[in-house]
Amino acid sequence: xxxxxxxxxxxxxxxxxxxxxxxxxxxxxxxxxxxxxxxxxxxxxxxxxxxxxxxxxxxxxxxxxxxxxxxxxxxxxxxxxxxxxxxxxxxxxxxxxxxxxxxxxxxxxxxxxxxxxxxxxxxxxxxxxxxxxxxxxxxxxxxxxxxxxxxxxxxxxxxxxxxxxxxxxxxxxxxxxxxxxxxxxxxxxxxxxxxxxxxxxxxxxxxxxxxxxxxxxxxxxxxxxxxxxxxxxxxxxxxxxxxxxxxxxxxxxxxxxxxxxxxxxxxxxxxxxxxxxxxxxxxxxxxxxxxxxxxxxxxxxxxxxxxxxxxxxxxxxxxxxxxxxxxxxxxxxxxxxxxxxxxxxxxxxxxxxxxxxxxxxxxxxxxxxxxxxxxxxxxxxxxxxxxxxxxxxxxxxxxxxxxxxxxx
Amino acid sequence: xxxxxxxxxxxxxxxxxxxxxxxxxxxxxxxxxxxxxxxxxxxxxxxxxxxxxxxxxxxxxxxxxxxxxxxxxxxxxxxxxxxxxxxxxxxxxxxxxxxxxxxxxxxxxxxxxxxxxxxxxxxxxxxxxxxxxxxxxxxxxxxxxxxxxxxxxxxxxxxxxxxxxxxxxxxxxxxxxxxxxxxxxxxxxxxxxxxxxxxxxxxxxxxxxxxxxxxxxxxxxxxxxxxxxxxxxxxxxxxxxxxxxxxxxxxxxxxxxxxxxxxxxxxxxxxxxxxxxxxxxxxxxxxxxxxxxxxxxxxxxxxxxxxxxxxxxxxxxxxxxxxxxxxxxxxxxxxxxxxxxxxxxxxxxxxxxxxxxxxxxxxxxxxxxxxxxxxxxxxxxxxxxxxxxxxxxxxxxxxxxxxxxxxx
Numbered sequence: 001x002x003x004x005x006x007x008x009x010x011x012x013x014x015x016x017x018x019x020x021x022x023x024x025x026x027x028x029x030x031x032x033x034x035x036x037x038x039x040x041x042x043x044x045x046x047x048x049x050x051x052x053x054x055x056x057x058x059x060x061x062x063x064x065x066x067x068x069x070x071x072x073x074x075x076x077x078x079x080x081x082x083x084x085x086x087x088x089x090x091x092x093x094x095x096x097x098x099x100x101x102x103x104x105x106x107x108x109x110x111x112x113x114x115x116x117x118x119x120x121x122x123x124x125x126x127x128x129x130x131x132x133x134x135x136x137x138x139x140x141x142x143x144x145x146x147x148x149x150x151x152x153x154x155x156x157x158x159x160x161x162x163x164x165x166x167x168x169x170x171x172x173x174x175x176x177x178x179x180x181x182x183x184x185x186x187x188x189x190x191x192x193x194x195x196x197x198x199x200x201x202x203x204x205x206x207x208x209x210x211x212x213x214x215x216x217x218x219x220x221x222x223x224x225x226x227x228x229x230x231x232x233x234x235x236x237x238x239x240x241x242x243x244x245x246x247x248x249x250x251x252x253x254x255x256x257x258x259x260x261x262x263x264x265x266x267x268x269x270x271x272x273x274x275x276x277x278x279x280x281x282x283x284x285x286x287x288x289x290x291x292x293x294x295x296x297x298x299x300x301x302x303x304x305x306x307x308x309x310x311x312x313x314x315x316x317x318x319x320x321x322x323x324x325x326x327x328x329x330x331x332x333x334x335x336x337x338x339x340x341x342x343x344x345x346x347x348x349x350x351x352x353x354x355x356x357x358x359x360x361x362x363x364x365x366x367x368x369x370x371x372x373x374x375x376x377x378x379x380x381x382x383x384x385x386x387x388x389x390x391x392x393x394x395x396x397x398x399x400x401x402x403x404x405x406x407x408x
Numbered sequence: 409x410x411x412x413x414x415x416x417x418x419x420x421x422x423x424x425x426x427x428x429x430x431x432x433x434x435x436x437x438x439x440x441x442x443x444x445x446x447x448x449x450x451x452x453x454x455x456x457x458x459x460x461x462x463x464x465x466x467x468x469x470x471x472x473x474x475x476x477x478x479x480x481x482x483x484x485x486x487x488x489x490x491x492x493x494x495x496x497x498x499x500x501x502x503x504x505x506x507x508x509x510x511x512x513x514x515x516x517x518x519x520x521x522x523x524x525x526x527x528x529x530x531x532x533x534x535x536x537x538x539x540x541x542x543x544x545x546x547x548x549x550x551x552x553x554x555x556x557x558x559x560x561x562x563x564x565x566x567x568x569x570x571x572x573x574x575x576x577x578x579x580x581x582x583x584x585x586x587x588x589x590x591x592x593x594x595x596x597x598x599x600x601x602x603x604x605x606x607x608x609x610x611x612x613x614x615x616x617x618x619x620x621x622x623x624x625x626x627x628x629x630x631x632x633x634x635x636x637x638x639x640x641x642x643x644x645x646x647x648x649x650x651x652x653x654x655x656x657x658x659x660x661x662x663x664x665x666x667x668x669x670x671x672x673x674x675x676x677x678x679x680x681x682x683x684x685x686x687x688x689x690x691x692x693x694x695x696x697x698x699x700x701x702x703x704x705x706x707x708x709x710x711x712x713x714x715x716x717x718x719x720x721x722x723x724x725x726x727x728x729x730x731x732x733x734x735x736x737x738x739x740x741x742x743x744x745x746x747x748x749x750x751x752x753x754x755x756x757x758x759x760x761x762x763x764x765x766x767x768x769x770x771x772x773x774x775x776x777x778x779x780x781x782x783x784x785x786x787x788x789x790x791x792x793x794x795x796x797x798x799x800x801x802x803x804x805x806x807x808x809x810x811x812x813x814x815x816x
Binding site: 150171 | 563
C-alpha cells in the first residue's frame, strides 16, 4: 500500500498499516489480526488491534470533521505524538507509549491501556480512587514545571513553543471556553429556556465577570509558560486502583499551567455538586463518595502547589528565579490561573454546548436547572476570587456555602 | 552568478547582486554603479549603492560574527525583512521600504534613508527635535497595539508568533540585559574597579532587585503580546527636522510591548543625566537641551499611553476587551513593563559590556563614575517602583531627585 499520500484508513487497511509500521506483533500477518473501531470516528479514527494475546491502539488524526465536512488542521497529530512522548518521559510512564508516528498518514501507533478506565465514567458510577489526588498532582507537577524556561534550556524551550503552536484546537478553547458562555454570539449555548434570565444576569450582562474572563483569555493566548495537555478533563484521564494514564493531548500547546490544573479541579466539581443535590433532594446521594470528592478537590489543590514548591527548589537552578520573592509570586500567579480556569471550565460545561454527562444525565429538569445555577455561581465565585484563595479548604468551603445557600 | 547557495557578498558582487535583484537603477550596468560599505562588517555587511543620482542600501545578514567566528542564526534576516514590512505598513512609512529580500542569500535591498541621522549621535551633538516625542509615541502605538491578538485575527497572530520565534537575538537580550548586570557569571561587566563595592551592594547582592528583574526576564521570555522591534535604542532611530525612520529590527519577536517603549525612554536618560552632570560640575551643560530632554522623557511616556488608550478604543473590537476594567489593567501592565525595562536598559548600558557613547565619552573618570552610580540608582528606582508611577512628571521628578541627592 502507498502511505506517501494521506488517506483515511478503514478497518482492513488499519491492520495492514500496523504490520507495515511496527514489529509489535512479530511476524504475524495482517489477516491474522483483529481490529475494531473504539471511537465514533467523527474527528479521528481510533482502532484497537490485537492478535488474541496482545493489543495496541492506532489513532489516525482526521482531515475533516466527518459529520460537517469542516476541515481540521492535521498538525495536531504531530502535536499529540510529541506531547505524549514528552509527558511520558516526564511522568515516568503515566502516558501511553508511542510505538510509531507517521507525519504523512498522521497515524500514532500506541500502547493499549485498556486496563485503565475513563475517569468520568468511573465517577459517574461513584467509584472512589483514594490515590487519585496524589497521582494527578504528581503528574501535573512532573510534566508542567520542567517544560518551563525556568528549567529548560531557553533555546530548546523556544523551539518547543514554535513546534507546539496549535491554532485549531486553541481556537476552539478561546471560543467555546473563554468567550461564548459569556457572549453567545454564535447562539451555541444550551440550557433550559427558563434559565435565560439567570444566565443573562449572571453571565451575559455581568461586565466585571467578562473583564475577568478577558484577563484569563488574554493570558491563555499570550502566556507561553509551560507545555500543557490543553484538555485535561476527566475524560482524558484513565484510572484503575493502581495508577492513572493521561492521553488525548491534541490540544497541547505552550500556555499557562493553571489551565491544566484548573481543568482537573473544575471537572471534579460536577459529580460533587450533582451528588450533593441528589442527597439533598431525596437522600439518594452517595455520602461517602461526596466526602471523598470534597477531600480530593481540596487535596489536589494543596498537593499540587506543595509538590510544585518542592520540585521548584530541586529543579530551578537559575539564581534569580530561586529568590523567594520571585518564586512565591510565580506560584501565586499559577494558583490564580488555576482557580480562574476551574471557574471557566465549570461554566462552559454548564451553559456551553459541550456538556458533561453529570449534568445531562439528571432527568429531573427542575433539579438539573438548580444544579446548573449552583455550578454557574461556583464558577463565578472562583473566577472573581481567584487571587484570594490560599488553600483547598477555602475553596471547598465556598463551594459548600454556595450549594447550601441555593438549596435552603 | 549563482545565488542558490549562500556566500558573503564583497563590494563588486554587491553591485552585481543588486542589478540582478531589482530594477531600481533601471537598465544601469553593475559596473556603472558606486558602492561603499557603511557598517563595520562584523556581523552583517551593509553596502550603500548608487548611480550618482539615487541610492539604495544592501544589507546581508552574516553567518558568523567575523571577529570571533561564532555562528549566528541567519533566520534573523528573514525576521528583519518581515518586521520592516509590517512596521512600515502600520507606521505609514516611518520604516524604510524593502525592495527585495532573498531567503538564500539573506540579503535585504532597501530604501536609503540617509537624509535622516542617527538619533544617538544627534543627541551627542545636543541637537533638539521638538517633534520627536510626538513622532516616536505615535510610531510605537501604531506598530505595537495592532499586532496584538486584541486586534489581529487570532490564527494570523499565532502564525506571526511562530515565524518570529528568534532564539539567537533573544538569547543576547536575556543574558546581556536581563541577567549579567546583576549576576556577572561570565565576567563581562565593565566599570572602573573603584565602583565594585557600589555595584556589589546595589546590584549583585540586591536580592529584592534580582527577584524583580526575574519577573521582567520571565515576562520578556513568555509574554507573546505584540510584535516588537526588540532593540529600539537611540541608535536604531534615525531623525531629521521633519520625521523619524526606525530600522535594524533583527531582534524582532513577539514580546511585551513595554520592552520597546522602555528602551526608548531609558536611552534618553543617558544624555539627560550626562548633560546635567556637566552643568553641575562646571556649568558646561546645555540647559536648553536638558530642559527639552526632561520634557521629552515625560511627554513620550504620557503621549504613548494617551494615544494607546485612544487607539485602543478605535481598533479593539472584541467586547470583553472593551470592558474598562480589562482595558485599564492591560494598559497599566504595559506601563509597569515600560518602566521596568527602562530601568534594566539604563543599568545594562551602564555596567554591562555594551555601553553607550554618552557614558564612554566622559573623559573625567571621577565624573564618569558618579554618572554611572546615578544611572544605576535611577534604574533601580524605576524597576522597583514600576507599578507606582502614573505619569511622566513623576518619573522625571524621581530622576531629578536622585540626581540632586547624589550630587549635593
